[in-house]
Amino acid sequence: MKNIKVLGYGSSLPPNIVTNDDLSKIIDTTDEWIVKRTGIKERRVSKDETTAELATEAARKALDMSKLEASDIDLIIVATSTPDYFFPSTGCLVQKEIGAINATCFDLAAACTGFVYAMDVALQYIKSGKFRNVLIIGAEIMSKVIDWKDRGISILFGDGAGALIISATTEEKISESYTKSDGTKADVLKVLGTSLIDIYENDKMISRGTITMNGQEVFKFACNVIIETITELLRKAILNIDDIDHIVLHQANYRIIEYVANKLNINIKKFFMNLDRYGNTSAASIPIALDEMYQNDMLKSGQKIMLIGFGGGLTWGGILLEL
Ligand code: UT7
Numbered sequence: 367m368k369n370i371k372v373l374g375y376g377s378s379l380p381p382n383i384v385t386n387d388d389l390s391k392i393i394d395t396t397d398e399w400i401v402k403r404t405g406i407k408e409r410r411v412s413k414d415e416t417t418a419e420l421a422t423e424a425a426r427k428a429l430d431m432s433k434l435e436a437s438d439i440d441l442i443i444v445a446t447s448t449p450d451y452f453f454p455s456t457g458c459l460v461q462k463e464i465g466a467i468n469a470t471c472f473d474l475a476a477a478c479t480g481f482v483y484a485m486d487v488a489l490q491y492i493k494s495g496k497f498r499n500v501l502i503i504g505a506e507i508m509s510k511v512i513d514w515k516d517r518g519i520s521i522l523f524g525d526g527a528g529a530l531i532i533s534a535t536t537e538e539k540i541s542e543s544y545t546k547s548d549g550t551k552a553d554v555l556k557v558l559g560t561s562l563i564d565i566y567e568n569d570k571m572i573s574r575g576t577i578t579m580n581g582q583e584v585f586k587f588a589c590n591v592i593i594e595t596i597t598e599l600l601r602k603a604i605l606n607i608d609d610i611d612h613i614v615l616h617q618a619n620y621r622i623i624e625y626v627a628n629k630l631n632i633n634i635k636k637f638f639m640n641l642d643r644y645g646n647t648s649a650a651s652i653p654i655a656l657d658e659m660y661q662n663d664m665l666k667s668g669q670k671i672m673l674i675g676f677g678g679g680l681t682w683g684g685i686l687l688e689l
Contacts, residue, residue, distance in 0.1 A: 368493050371535035376427025377528040377657035378420045380412040393517040400521045405620025409524030409645030411509040416450045418459035420527035421505035425460050428529040439466040440497035444473045445480030445504045445649035478616045478677025480649030485685050486543040492534050503529040504649035511557045511577050518581050524645035528653025544598040545683030555579045555678040591682040592626045595674050599686040611669040617641035617651040
């Protein structure tokens with residue numbers, strides 16, 4: 367069995383910022399309500415950027431940091447539910463742009479859990495010895511599938527991409543994963559669509575949204591499965607919570623994170639948060655957070671981190687990794 371090491375982080379966010387006050391001009395909401403109920407203050411909304419473009423920029427940054435050549439990459443997995451095309455996959459579009467000529471490429475759709483599932487697939491490929499260097503990307507243009515007039519949804523989501531390069535290593539490093547799904551709850555959170563729909567007409571946002579959600583049911587589900595995933599990962603790795611340096615939850619709602627911290631008696635400072643600035647970027651939220659943590663010098667070799675995703679499907683899971 368091979369061990370895993372992170373070699374590079376990268377992210378890419380559209381420059382266009384939509385604040386809560388901007389949203390209060392098109393729907394009946396307030397900055398105060400959104401901040402109190404979710405912690406979100408603003409989000410990025412693509413005007414021109416596509417999912418593949420954001421994914422490519424994040425990938426380039428991760429590749430630069432890794433010091434690998436593009437031709438060293440054996441596998442590219444893009445976690446996305448908002449691809450430019452159903453085929454070719456976003457993975458193949460990234461491959462073309464960065465010149466990863468030796469890579470096998472595919473997309474993986476598991477909503478907001480996508481990055482965790484993709485990382486789990488990558489871990490299994492590396493541990494089996496089939497692939498050595500894997501580029502994992504979470505990339506979403508959620509703004510194109512949102513009904514901007516639906517205040518229960520439009521306040522939550524944002525666009526962006528994040529990337530990680532992981533590699534086989536002979537160093538002793540812990541890596542564990544835990545993944546689950548519950549298709550009986552498929553109706554609770556769902557979306558139709560692609561990232562190529564234009565939501566700006568004469569510089570005004572228009573609704574072409576297809577996402578539907580039972581917010582309260584998702585909220586309760588999220589709290590329960592995060593606790594389950596943290597508990598399972600600690601059990602599998604034979605560690606306790608004090609051994610974990612950072613917990614990076616999918617960035618959905620501050621209150622979900624606060625609930626979990628209180629319930630498990632974990633200091634909230636252990637949970638990295640940037641949802642105030644980016645909202646919920648679905649499969650991209652965890653790698654964007656990781657890149658930001660790296661840029662802020664928060665990630666050190668030997669630290670143990672947990673990455674936990676949850677979302678439509680329903681799906682959930684986590685990765686425990688020693689850096
Ligand atoms: O990746 C997973 C993605 N999904 C999630 O993470 C969703 C998880 N769920 C949530 O984050 C929360 O359920 C929401 C933020 C979506 C909603 O918060 P809530 O505390 O569950 O509010 P609620 O739906 O119970 O609504 C409370 C009130 C209602 O008014 P009444 O019936 O009490 O008069 C809503 O109509 O707040 C109203 N409301 C709003 N008011 C102002 C709902 N959305 C808004 C809004 N602005 N944006």
